[in-house]
Amino acid sequence: MNSTVVHYLSQFQFFHQLLAMMGKEYLPLLSLIIFLLVVLIMLGALSLVGGLGTYAERKISADMQARYGPNRVGPFGLLQFLADGIKMFLKEDTVPRSADRLIFTIAPIFCLAGVFGTIAVLPFSSGFMLTDLNVGIFYLLGVSSLVGIGVFLGGYASNSKWSMLGGMRGASQIISYEIPVTITILAVVMLAGGLSLQTLVNSQGAAIWHWNFLHNPFMFVGFFIFFIGALAETNRAPFDLPEAESELVSGYHTEYSGMRFAFFALAEYIEIFVVCAVATALFLGGYHVPFGFGGEAPLGQVLQVVTFASKTFALYYVVIWVRWTLPRLRVDQLMTLCWKYLTPIALFNLIGTIIWLYLTNGRSIVALIFG
Amino acid sequence: MALDLLNIYMPVVLLLAIGVLAVPITLLIGRLIRPANPSQLKETAYECGEMPVGGAWSSFNIRFYVVGLIFIIFDVESALMFPVVAVFNKFNSLGMGGLILVEILIFLLVLIAGLAYCWRRGDLDWVKSYSAANRSDSGVENE
Numbered sequence: 001m002n003s004t005v006v007h008y009l010s011q012f013q014f015f016h017q018l019l020a021m022m023g024k025e026y027l028p029l030l031s032l033i034i035f036l037l038v039v040l041i042m043l044g045a046l047s048l049v050g051g052l053g054t055y056a057e058r059k060i061s062a063d064m065q066a067r068y069g070p071n072r073v074g075p076f077g078l079l080q081f082l083a084d085g086i087k088m089f090l091k092e093d094t095v096p097r098s099a100d101r102l103i104f105t106i107a108p109i110f111c112l113a114g115v116f117g118t119i120a121v122l123p124f125s126s127g128f129m130l131t132d133l134n135v136g137i138f139y140l141l142g143v144s145s146l147v148g149i150g151v152f153l154g155g156y157a158s159n160s161k162w163s164m165l166g167g168m169r170g171a172s173q174i175i176s177y178e179i180p181v182t183i184t185i186l187a188v189v190m191l192a193g194g195l196s197l198q199t200l201v202n203s204q205g206a207a208i209w210h211w212n213f214l215h216n217p218f219m220f221v222g223f224f225i226f227f228i229g230a231l232a233e234t235n236r237a238p239f240d241l242p243e244a245e246s247e248l249v250s251g252y253h254t255e256y257s258g259m260r261f262a263f264f265a266l267a268e269y270i271e272i273f274v275v276c277a278v279a280t281a282l283f284l285g286g287y288h289v290p291f292g293f294g295g296e297a298p299l300g301q302v303l304q305v306v307t308f309a310s311k312t313f314a315l316y317y318v319v320i321w322v323r324w325t326l327p328r329l330r331v332d333q334l335m336t337l338c339w340k341y342l343t344p345i346a347l348f349n350l351i352g353t354i355i356w357l358y359l360t361n362g363r364s365i366v367a368l369i370f371g
Numbered sequence: 372m373a374l375d376l377l378n379i380y381m382p383v384v385l386l387l388a389i390g391v392l393a394v395p396i397t398l399l400i401g402r403l404i405r406p407a408n409p410s411q412l413k414e415t416a417y418e419c420g421e422m423p424v425g426g427a428w429s430s431f432n433i434r435f436y437v438v439g440l441i442f443i444i445f446d447v448e449s450a451l452m453f454p455v456v457a458v459f460n461k462f463n464s465l466g467m468g469g470l471i472l473v474e475i476l477i478f479l480l481v482l483i484a485g486l487a488y489c490w491r492r493g494d495l496d497w498v499k500s501y502s503a504a505n506r507s508d509s510g511v512e513n514e
Contacts, residue, residue, distance in 0.1 A: 028378065040389075094413050099416070131382045160416035164431075182445075263393070339489075339495040350475075358463060
């Protein structure tokens, strides 16, 4: 049982050679260096995912609308996001004179820190996860709430009417949809019997009928509630009211330009990845590789990461697909959907899951039917 | 190999620190190369090309406040339920699942009663203010 990436690496020879070279008392320093390296690699990889996410979104939307999409910069327009990034870096940084300068600067920090913080507990494989906190999913819920604060502060500090409306909508939407998501996660936690992400993943198996998603009818519905709630929490269409471009110009980041806007966008696209990864870990079997491949050995770990990433990216595609398929909701429809449909159904699901687990002693529907 | 609690939380601290520092550092570096030609018009808030009329910090729809209140109740309740549901399987295997089942059901029933009350009062309707204005008073009994 490894609880951090350092624990995993400590079973290899080179770790001990390195430690012997530095001296035993430098163990905290060594783990700090390893953590820093892994964190930087991971942030680099996720920034790439975020950047390529913008590219994928534009390309897929173009595909669905029978257009070409970006195709000038690099092969197939693949370097478009880099060009965009450089352009934003070189843009002038304008802050409205009437804005609250301090809060205006802090808002993107909340968004970015909130999203980066969630990366710490994502279970990419049994060994390669930054840290397996015993309060994992609880921590994840708490830290991801920082994004909502960032959205609201950004909208408030700009002192522009569009931003204010967008920020207000964003805040109320994000906190509202947190309720059905949290209640659904309660049901999953009950199934797994623990809060750490490794426990949640290990309560499932590699085969599709061992996934939480197909454990019982309540979990099946729960997955869709989680996914809808997650879409709304990341401000994705059809729930992109905080940044509805046809009514609010650009919503809470109307006044943000250059790099400040880039950080909002980066946080948003990484958050979609994080949300898809959490859905994979909670409902879709996580990193388990079918047919018993994938173990503690490095090759098995690579297979696990590939399995986890492919499930996550499949969900990522669905998120983009949904955006270009469904029209945007109205604010009152949004609130009706959350409070009058998703929350009662989520509560019903929670009660259903408790009773199911109590009556069947925690066995899944497949186990009941086929003995 | 004993790695202490601090080590488990080290990546969390690192990630949050990088998240906090990335924005100001990038902005500071960018200051060296980006242009800075501020003008009066550039620094006004965007209002579709018109000069802005008044600020945005004015009184706002009370609905958002009500949603915030309902959210806090639900959030605290679900936070309190996390430790209970986490041990449900363990208790169930010891044959004491019924205890937790009843406990959670009582807890949830209070929550559901509150939700039903809000629903009945119309606090979950976004456009309640309009429908309430058409009634003789703001209660629900006058149907």
